[in-house]
Amino acid sequence: MKLHVHVASDWIIDTDMREYRPSDEVDFCIIGSGAGGGVLAQRLARFGFSVVVLEAGPWHDTELDMVSDEAGSGQLYWNDVRITGGTEPLEFGANNSGRGVGGSTIHYAGFCPRLHPSDFQVKSLDGVAADWPLSYADLEPYYAAMEREYPVSGPARYPWGKPHGYPYAPLQAGTAGQKLIEGCVSLGIGVVAGGPVAIPAGRFGKRPHCIMRGFCLLGCKVGAKSSTLVSHVPDAVEHGAEIRTRSMAYEVPIDAEGRATGVRYIRTLDNGRRAEAEQRARAVIVAGYAIESPRLLLNSRSNRFPTGLANSSGLVGRFLMAQAGPVVWGRFREPIRQYKAPPACACTEEFYETDPRNDFVRGYALQTVAPLPIAMAHLIAEEGGLYGTALLECMQDYNHYAAIGVLGEILPDERNFVSLHPTEKDQFGIPVPYAHFNLFGNDRRLMQAGMSRGRAVLEAAGATETHSVNRYAHLVGTCRMGFTPRDSVVDQWCRTWDVPNLLVCDGSVLPTQGSANPALTISALAARTADWLRRMAPNGELRTSARSAVGMHRS
């Protein structure tokens, strides 16, 4: 089919995209085109496999559909309702979910740190959470590959975790970033400027320079900030993958042997009509992120898998994690104009690791954030309960605020979960997801420490007053990776233990999350899984029959 879409200021993908019929049995049907699905599609297409990606949202044409406006960008988010509960109910939508080619990489800030080696062995080192069934060394080459391919700007030597350098020079920081740097320097805290952020400091292929517009969270019209829309999907299309948009997957059907046969989905046509279809595939990869992936599996019930597909462990949907993301801001006498330059421009991971002097395990990072006016008004109103003239006056100081985001590790807990709402249905008639999220003691102490540290940094930079509000960012953990079919949903290659030709490859497989923004890790895992599939698929590894699931439920 004819594809004509801007993905950057002066880059139009204008091509005849390969198109498959739903009845064609393709090698891989991938659900989602974000940090996981976008990279998988590109890799698998390059390896010569036939690939169809089902993407629930549209192509976002950067020139026609994206706007340089905070309130006008709602179409970038997953706006279908999700019901949220628990002691700390999570906000979804704009906060942490995307809909459209590129997924939530379209509107992430672009911070792309790696996990630390310790993140892969939290259970061994700290006695809590879980170990990963792979090590940092297993993922390291894929981190390096993704840093070249996104690509990522940052210092030549990044001192935290396993020290490493970035392929592109640090990106210039704006004045708000300078305040984080000044505060850290004054307190003797190590800090880096200009990354790691997925905005190349310079032109990259058909992608122009960053224009320092500061609207990263509303989609990059320039095409400078990396998203899979601009980094991997164009290459996937060029190598024969089909990206089928406005196609909402709702069930993965299985055959008599318990193997996935394809994906059932509802496609919204150009005239608004909806059509149901089933794409046949030799293997299915679910990459819908931490709410939609478990939702799809839980909605794929059969006699063989009565509690949901690949759920013999009972763990599909369990261990939902958000990252702690409190925002701390200070008021400065001098002007800051924090809306200029990308929000992601400086950070410290000095407090990332477990420190026996703390009353909590694991840690947090401090990163620049730069709330635009609406986000800033919401923060101020929420913290002080301000409204009316008092709020208007505080907002007149908008140009004098600099903000820092605390990015903290929340530990996985089985009591935090995603399930299907028993009665409510979405616009397609699919059960609505319910997300349940509580904070526990370690999480609360860690967040408190992060907020105090953030305020101390801003004070050291000269803030005359500081403030903070709790927020959460990123969603991971609901189809966890592990060592055995009893302790997890997928193995280290992201293949489900129960169904040999079904994989989950997105943020939901992360057993722990560290204090690193998850996109790069998700893409690195996807690239590693793609390499495994390249080796194993031709050997018939995906053609074995399913494990019997009946009678294996935990409760």
Add this chain to the structure above:
Amino acid sequence: MPLYDRYPDADVLAQRGHWDTATRQVVLDRVHNVPTYTYFDPQQRATLEALCARVMPQDHRPPEQQIPIGPWIDQRCASRASDGFRFDDMPASELAWIWGLEGLDQTAQALFGESATFRSLDLAKQDGVLELIRTGEPPGQIWRRMPAKRWWVFVAVRQITGIYYAHPYAWDEIGFGGPAYPRGYFALNFGAPEPWEARESAPQAHSAGSHHP
């Protein structure tokens, strides 16, 4: 007391020739094509307008410079717009508005007598009602089936302030440069304005914005 004009020369809209077409269309549409009420009945409209006038008072602006808020909330409700989530103890946003507006009157009646309505109270009494809702203990039967604090933060304040600070007139009030594509920014150090951005008048004399008086 009127709000001090911190950026007297600000006029973000005058920069619209520098914006890309899609952005210009979205922002100008917001300024010029205010929807008409279709969702709320006249009584609810009056209550909503009274609420908006307390959350984002605009007596410091001449009438032609006031930012319409109620009609946009009405449009959101009419289209059943979703932000992608709903708290399990809250109804859908369009219903939460109906309940909340009724709750304002119920609280007003509990405090000031059977004939009171929120919109007919003087400003100090209106603030008294809002303060009880904000802190989570307002009288009124509605507030027993919908948590008042949640309604205040996520329905009332978020939506009202969100509409206000989406408007170029509000950007002028706070010195925000507005849309910046394709031109971008060049002055990145020292919080400096671009040549086309408004200068701040007497930035130090008016640091009214301490959050903790």
